[in-house]
Amino acid sequence: MTSANIRARFDCRFPGFHLNVDLALPGTGITALFGHSGCGKTTLLRCMAGLQQATGELTVFGDAWQTAHTFKPVHRRPLAYVFQETHLFPHLSVSKNLTFGQRRVPANQRKIDFDDAVAWLGLAHLLDRMPARLSGGERQRVAIARAILTSPNLLLMDEPLSALDQGSKQDILPYLERLRDHLAMPIVYVSHSTSEVARLANHIVMMDQGKVVAQGPLQETLARIDHPFRLEEDAGIIVEGRLEELDEHWHLARFRFDGGSLWLRQDEKLQPGDTARIQVLAKDVSIALSEHRDQSIQNLLEARVDQIETDISPGTTLVRLMSGETPFLSRLTSRSAAQLALEPGQQVWIQIKSVALVE
DSSP states (O other): OOOEEEEEEEEEEETTEEEEEEEEEESSSEEEEEOSTTSSHHHHHHHHHTSSOOEEEEEETTEEEEOSSOBOOGGGSOEEEEOSSOOOOTTSOHHHHHHHHHTTSOGGGOOSOHHHHHHHTTOGGGTTOOGGGSOHHHHHHHHHHHHHTTOOSEEEEESTTTTSOHHHHHHHHHHHHHHHHHOSSOEEEEEOOHHHHHHHOSEEEEEETTEEEEEEEHHHHHTOTTOTTTTSTTOEEEEEEEEEEEETTTTEEEEEETTEEEEEEOOTTOOTTOEEEEEEEGGGEEEESSOOOSSSOOEEEEEEEEEEEEEEETTEEEEEEEETTEEEEEEEEHHHHHHHTOOTTOEEEEEESOOEEOO
């Protein structure tokens, strides 16, 4: 597991709400704060920024931003905060918006090069434009670039895509992936969108009613049999792997991962050799005691039963299975689980009805 470079502990009370969290977060990649509206994600982010007073402690790369006796105000915390609204300066061009924060950082302390930020966010053709002439997605990309050009030690993002339409969200996600892969700074990203988290996050913090109910690396945490969102329709696992080959005749692509391979619907944006993430929902995984090739389901994997939780809801059982080192979840009726006499360590076949590229 990635070592914790950020330690955050907060206790904050409002009428009818109590935030009480204790977190150990990695110092690289994207950490998603995930949960339903009102669970405390934004409040936690504001506590980390110093915008919300709370009892607690916050240490970032060994630098104490808050202790029992000290509290660094927002302007003394080397962080950047990207809000849902972009707050660009309307009287400044894109280029001047970008350099506004950068000029405040001494040249010898700048961690992000102007040209790199422009390239990562795809802004080269927009530098001379005024904000009024930008689309919503373009404005948000400018806001993100402006934030990272302040060379922060921590980047906080509060549902940055929530104000965008679906098309704009799809346009901006590849740029956020690029930031995740290139930035040497941690990003804490608030979202209630399963698809955003599945595509972007390396680490996840699941929250409910002001409490942390699960936290850890994304794939490992989503594959836990006890996490609180396992009953939701989009509960499932994320697998990282590589596209291995294309079947042009059937418009399919083979996805190779640690544990085997799966056939996916071909995506014109990806070619053999490209890395990708896929999502497999627990409701789309069935279990057989032997291999059956005479059926419409083509994705079959040999697996071992790892854990079983019966009656997670009336008549429903959740099974965690391992195909090589890759975990899968299967949600089935308790009657089916009983008829199969499933038990940990048992060798079975899993039949995957649907596999989707995360996009």
